[in-house]
Amino acid sequence: xxxxxxxxxxxxxxxxxxxxxxxxxxxxxxxxxxxxxxxxxxxxxxxxxxxxxxxxxxxxxxxxxxxxxxxxxxxxxxxxxxxxxxxxxxxxxxxxxxxxxxxxxxxxxxxxxxxxxxxxxxxxxxxxxxxxxxxxxxxxxxxxxxxxxxxxxxxxxxxxxxxxxxxxxxxxxxxxxxxxxxxxxxxxxxxxxxxxxxxxxxxxxxxxxxxxxxxxxxxxxxxxxxxxxxxxxxxxxxxxxxxxxxxxxxxxxxxxxxxxxxxxxxxxxxxxxxxxxxxxxxxxxxxxxxxxxxxxxxxxx
Amino acid sequence: xxxxxxxxxxxxxxxxxxxxxxxxxxxxxxxxxxxxxxxxxxxxxxxxxxxxxxxxxxxxxxxxxxxxxxxxxxxxxxxxxxxxxxxxxxxxxxxxxxxxxxxxxxxxxxxxxxxxxxxxxxxxxxxxxxxxxxxxxxxxxxxxxxxxxxxxxxxxxxxxxxxxxxxxxxxxxxxxxxxxxxxxxxxxxxxxxxxxxxxxxxxxxxxxxxxxxxxxxxxxxxxxxxxxxxxxxxxxxxxxxxxxxxxxxxxxxxxxxxxxxxxxxxxxxxxxxxxxxxxxxxxxxxxxxxxxxxxxxxxxx
Numbered sequence: 001x002x003x004x005x006x007x008x009x010x011x012x013x014x015x016x017x018x019x020x021x022x023x024x025x026x027x028x029x030x031x032x033x034x035x036x037x038x039x040x041x042x043x044x045x046x047x048x049x050x051x052x053x054x055x056x057x058x059x060x061x062x063x064x065x066x067x068x069x070x071x072x073x074x075x076x077x078x079x080x081x082x083x084x085x086x087x088x089x090x091x092x093x094x095x096x097x098x099x100x101x102x103x104x105x106x107x108x109x110x111x112x113x114x115x116x117x118x119x120x121x122x123x124x125x126x127x128x129x130x131x132x133x134x135x136x137x138x139x140x141x142x143x144x145x146x147x148x149x150x151x152x153x154x155x156x157x158x159x160x161x162x163x164x165x166x167x168x169x170x171x172x173x174x175x176x177x178x179x180x181x182x183x184x185x186x187x188x189x190x191x192x193x194x195x196x197x198x199x200x201x202x203x204x205x206x207x208x209x210x211x212x213x214x215x216x217x218x219x220x221x222x223x224x225x226x227x228x229x230x231x232x233x234x235x236x237x238x239x240x241x242x243x244x245x246x247x248x249x250x251x252x253x254x255x256x257x258x259x260x261x262x263x264x265x266x267x268x269x270x271x272x273x274x275x276x277x278x279x280x281x282x283x284x285x286x287x288x289x290x291x292x293x294x295x296x297x298x299x300x301x
Numbered sequence: 302x303x304x305x306x307x308x309x310x311x312x313x314x315x316x317x318x319x320x321x322x323x324x325x326x327x328x329x330x331x332x333x334x335x336x337x338x339x340x341x342x343x344x345x346x347x348x349x350x351x352x353x354x355x356x357x358x359x360x361x362x363x364x365x366x367x368x369x370x371x372x373x374x375x376x377x378x379x380x381x382x383x384x385x386x387x388x389x390x391x392x393x394x395x396x397x398x399x400x401x402x403x404x405x406x407x408x409x410x411x412x413x414x415x416x417x418x419x420x421x422x423x424x425x426x427x428x429x430x431x432x433x434x435x436x437x438x439x440x441x442x443x444x445x446x447x448x449x450x451x452x453x454x455x456x457x458x459x460x461x462x463x464x465x466x467x468x469x470x471x472x473x474x475x476x477x478x479x480x481x482x483x484x485x486x487x488x489x490x491x492x493x494x495x496x497x498x499x500x501x502x503x504x505x506x507x508x509x510x511x512x513x514x515x516x517x518x519x520x521x522x523x524x525x526x527x528x529x530x531x532x533x534x535x536x537x538x539x540x541x542x543x544x545x546x547x548x549x550x551x552x553x554x555x556x557x558x559x560x561x562x563x564x565x566x567x568x569x570x571x572x573x574x575x576x577x578x579x580x581x582x583x584x585x586x587x588x589x590x591x592x593x594x595x596x597x598x599x600x601x602x
Contacts, residue, residue: 051561059532059561218556231360237560251552255519259538259568260352260360267560 003028005068006097012053015245020053021069029102036085036105038075040095042299044122045071046156047216050244059269069097072127074111074118085110092121116285124295125284128156131238131270133280135214136161137168138273139236139266144169146211147230151221153194154181157238160284161214162191163293173207175221189294197221217241223253226263233263302329306369307398313354316546321354322370330403337386337406339376341396343600345423346372347457348517351545360570370398373428375412375419386411393422417586425596426585429457432539432571434581436515437462438469439574440537440567445470447512448531452522454495455482458539461585462515463492464594474508476522490595498522518542524554527564534564 002025009022031037052063052070063070073095077085082105085091091108095101111118116125123129135157142148148165152158153174162185165172174185174194182194195205202224209230215222219242225235235258243250258265287293303326310323332338353364353371364371374396378386383406386392392409396402412419417426424430436458443449449466453459454475463486466473475486475495483495496506503525510531516523520543526536536559544551559566588594 057558057561059563222556223552237556240557240560243555243557249555249557251524252554252556253552254544254550255523255538255553255566255568256541256544256550257358258566259541259570260358262360262568262570262573264565264567265556265559266565267556267563269560269563272563 001028001100002026003098003100005099007067008053008063008065008069010065011055011062012050012245014247016050016053028100031079031081031102034082034104035080035102036077036082036091036108037079037100037102038077038091038093038095038108040073040075040099040101041090042074042119042122043071043095043097044073044127046128047239047241047244060271063096070094071096072122073101074121075101080105090118092118092126116288119297119299120288120295123156123297124160124288124293125281127270129160129284130273130277130280131268132157132160132164132214133284134270134273134276135236135238135268136164136212138276139268140165140212140214140234142168142170142212145171147171147173147207147209148212148214149173149175149206149210149225150191150214150216151175151197151225152216152239152241153185153189153191155216158214158216159185159189159295160293163189163287165212165214166190166192167287167292170212171207184296188296203227212236214238218243218252219250226253226255226257229257229261229263231261231263233261235263235265237265237267302401303327304329304399304401306400308368309354309364309366309370311366312356312363313351313546315548317351317354329401332380332382332403335383335405336381336403337378337383337392337409338380338401338403339378339392339394339396339409341374341376341400341402342391343375343420343423344372344396344398345374345428347429348540348542348545361572364397368397371395372397373423374402375422376402381406391419393419393427417589420598420600421589421596424457424598425461425589425594426582428571430461430585431574431578431581432569433458433461433465433515434585435571435574435577436537436539436569437465437513439577440569441466441513441515441535443469443471443513446472448472448474448508448510449513449515450474450476450507450511450526451492451515451517452476452498452526453517453540453542454486454490454492456517459515459517460486460490460596461594464490465588466513467491467493468588468593471513472508485597489597504528513537515539519544519553520551527554527556527558530558530562530564532562532564534562536564536566538566538568 077089093108148170150158150162154176174191185194216239218240378390394409449471451459451463455477475492486495517540519541
């Protein structure tokens with residue numbers, strides 16, 4: 001058996017290409033004293049990874065060139081010298097783009113496959129789900145009857161944020177980049193509306209009186225959304241997907257509306273909010289089990 | 302006696318000119334039943350007035366063309382049919398650009414000239430002072446030892462915000478547009494540093510690790526300041542002087558740093574915070590009396 005690893009070979013300039021990565025085979029790592037060897041079952045591919053490929057100032061250290069690209073994983077323990085883990089255990093961790101990983105077990109969390117499919121720990125019951133939960137509830141603070149707009153509404157974070165907002169009695173409008181995504185967002189996820197931002201005129205399509213805008217993308221959508229804010233609106237800034245491949249920082253939105261509506265925009269990184277994980281896991285597990293929060297996994301073998 | 306009024310004659314496009322105003326004389330207004338007639342002693346000229354000249358969406362109704370331009374005033378009551386006010390009373394109000402005004406007295410507040418010069422009610426003990434107090438303390442929430450940056454540091458709001466931050470044990474850096482203003486800011490007001498943003502390279506001149514940025518101006522300074530934020534920084538957005546004369550909304554700052562530092566930017570309009578006026582007046586009166594907050598009035602006869 002070999003370990004197949006995808007190494008970060010060079011830092012992308014602009015959009016990443018295959019040339020920035022290199023697939024290598026290496027012997028399986030040694031388990032070692034106290035070690036836990038696991039086989040990767042699922043790797044989550046997320047927008048934040050683009051920032052990890054860069055050395056630009058960020059909230060986390062960059063991935064190292066010549067090492068496996070970083071990423072969240074669900075794995076099965078295949079050998080263990082650590083009393084807390086036994087072969088067959090399924091764990092969520094941060095093993096990156098490789099088929100096997102070994103460590104002393106720190107940072108792993110054991111999953112109970114009878115409660116939910118283990119892959120959910122990388123999505124609705126994991127980092128993207130917690131991001132949506134904290135961004136919407138703790139920063140967005142939606143009140144019943146308010147209007148909540150969510151960008152990247154078909155995505156891992158947006159789809160969940162919008163569904164929680166529906167559960168809280170809000171009117172929820174999603175933004176997505178294809179009609180098919182919009183159909184999914186309104187048809188399956190139950191958002192009240194979905195705007196295809198690539199074909200709609202945002203100036204007229206966005207509703208007046210946005211109370212919460214959960215933003216994953218920045219750029220022109222954020223600029224347009226600010227012009228529709230209600231007074232005292234809340235804008236959890238969760239991602240800036242539109243600019244992750246930019247070679248130099250682009251201007252942002254005009255902030256006049258933020259001032260005139262006395263609204264609050266707050267940057268949010270999920271790793272600051274692990275104290276909310278127990279509440280999140282209890283609520284979200286319940287919602288998923290009851291069918292109140294739906295999800296679609298995009299799995300590539 | 303005549304009432305001299307400065308009417309808003311037309312709405313400025315870009316920078317206001319004299320042609321947008323018209324000076325007219327009219328008879329003194331009748332006092333009427335329950336009325337209070339007063340003579341304007343001081344009129345405060347403030348940046349927010351530019352927004353009042355426009356019909357662009359804002360937090361307050363625009364001034365009407367053909368009527369006196371709006372503004373905060375300190376006046377002396379010259380005739381009164383209202384039992385709450387007597388001739389000789391000095392009041393703060395919102396009588397606008399005219400030498401006399403009459404009303405039923407609503408919205409007036411009587412001043413005690415023995416406590417402080419009445420003109421202070423338009424500055425350090427009035428709207429600009431309360432703006433600085435709430436923006437810095439309630440939104441900025443500075444902690445001892447933190448770094449506070451203040452734009453328009455020689456201005457009515459900035460000069461006070463910075464001095465309160467010094468009183469709270471912060472390191473305070475001001476930004477101003479001339480060396481003379483900077484000398485005043487460090488020499489007289491006691492800021493630790495002042496940067497002339499017109500001659501300095503903000504990328505290097507601004508300190509690393511800004512915890513609170515009290516912003517009055519927006520534009521390039523805000524963009525530069527965001528790149529120097531500490532984690533969990535707070536940015537009370539009090540004004541956007543740099544864009545008030547813009548004919549169309551300009552782009553704003555790149556928001557990448559707001560996200561990566563998990564900082565909070567919040568628009569603030571002083572009229573929302575009248576509940577803080579008693580605390581403000583108590584604290585600020587004390588600070589001014591003890592010489593802990595200094596001020597310079599710019600009076601034009």
